Amino acid sequence: MAFEPAYLSLLLSGELKRRVEEAYRRLEQCDICPRECGVNRRQGELGTCRTGEQAVISSYGPHFGEEAPLVGVGGSGTVFFTHCNLHCQFCQNYEISQMGEGRPIEPEQLAAVFLGLQERGCHNINLVSPSHVVPQILAALLIAAEAGLRLPLVYNTGGYDSLKTLQLLDGVVDIYMPDMKYADADAAKRYSKVDNYPSVNQAAVKEMHRQVGDLFCDSRGIALRGLLVRHLVLSEGLAGTGEIARFLAASISTNTYINVMGQYRPCYKAHELPPLNRRVTRDEYDQAVNLVRKAGLDRLDERTARWILR
Numbered sequence: 001m002a003f004e005p006a007y008l009s010l011l012l013s014g015e016l017k018r019r020v021e022e023a024y025r026r027l028e029q030c031d032i033c034p035r036e037c038g039v040n041r042r043q044g045e046l047g048t049c050r051t052g053e054q055a056v057i058s059s060y061g062p063h064f065g066e067e068a069p070l071v072g073v074g075g076s077g078t079v080f081f082t083h084c085n086l087h088c089q090f091c092q093n094y095e096i097s098q099m100g101e102g103r104p105i106e107p108e109q110l111a112a113v114f115l116g117l118q119e120r121g122c123h124n125i126n127l128v129s130p131s132h133v134v135p136q137i138l139a140a141l142l143i144a145a146e147a148g149l150r151l152p153l154v155y156n157t158g159g160y161d162s163l164k165t166l167q168l169l170d171g172v173v174d175i176y177m178p179d180m181k182y183a184d185a186d187a188a189k190r191y192s193k194v195d196n197y198p199s200v201n202q203a204a205v206k207e208m209h210r211q212v213g214d215l216f217c218d219s220r221g222i223a224l225r226g227l228l229v230r231h232l233v234l235s236e237g238l239a240g241t242g243e244i245a246r247f248l249a250a251s252i253s254t255n256t257y258i259n260v261m262g263q264y265r266p267c268y269k270a271h272e273l274p275p276l277n278r279r280v281t282r283d284e285y286d287q288a289v290n291l292v293r294k295a296g297l298d299r300l301d302e303r304t305a306r307w308i309l310r
């Protein structure tokens with residue numbers, strides 16, 4: 001049977017339109033993400049994410065550097081949203097996430113971007129840093145789906161997401177790709193300037209998995225639906241890899257698809273924050289992968305496996 005994205009039935013029932021309206025109402029006293037700033041973004045007030053009523057994007061296009069199940073032959077149709085609800089002091093994209101590089105975009109234009117990526121043969125619409133612009137994404141999706149968008153949406157998030165907002169995405173998003181950055185709240189506060197990251201993140205990942213289940217791919221190995229977790233290894237075990245892996249195995253599924261990322265390099269303010277002022281060593285990376293496997297997870301992104309075999 002041909003693939004149908006989750007949002008199609010919500011479009012046909014009128015529920016997608018209702019979700020857009022509800023999401024925009026919530027911008028008036030913004031609680032779109034767990035920071036719950038309470039500002040009226042529709043009146044131009046700005047909260048921690050520095051984004052008003054309009055979404056801002058920095059770039060878009062087919063991307064071939066993402067996880068294998070997203071890339072296939074046509075690439076992942078990536079849209080980079082400007083600003084972020086996290087303030088990671090080592091962000092590799094800090095010009096976009098922290099300095100605000102990008103241009104405002106109306107939902108009609110964003111819908112045209114989605115449709116253009118479909119036209120170019122991408123396998124999905126990959127929404128990078130979407131947590132603070134969910135209403136604008138839903139509005140664009142409504143327009144694009146009416147005009148023929150049929151690709152699955154990838155919600156590619158730093159993992160600091162509100163349950164109330166994730167419920168707006170239930171039946172809309174097919175592929176959730178959250179980061180699990182820290183198992184320790186103090187480390188999250190120090191390095192990403194955020195409160196309660198581990199508890200918020202773990203609750204969000206549970207809800208994502210409840211909605212879409214384990215990652216499911218077609219016969220070509222291209223992801224259609226499910227959960228794909230990203231975990232960036234930090235030096236001296238700061239990311240809490242073992243604890244995160246044990247959480248995934250015990251509370252989500254031992255069949256969780258995980259990308260254990262070893263490409264950390266110091267960016268933005270990381271040079272002032274030892275031990276984040278250096279790359280992770282091969283030993284640190286190997287130890288992290290061993291902890292993941294020891295927890296019972298063996299569905300690692302293939303680039304991880306290549307790294308281990310080198």
Ligand code: SF4
Pocket residue numbers: 030031032033034035036037038039046047048049050051085131132133
């Ligand atoms: S989306 Fe932005 S304004 Fe709204 S609660 Fe989160 S950080 Fe604050």
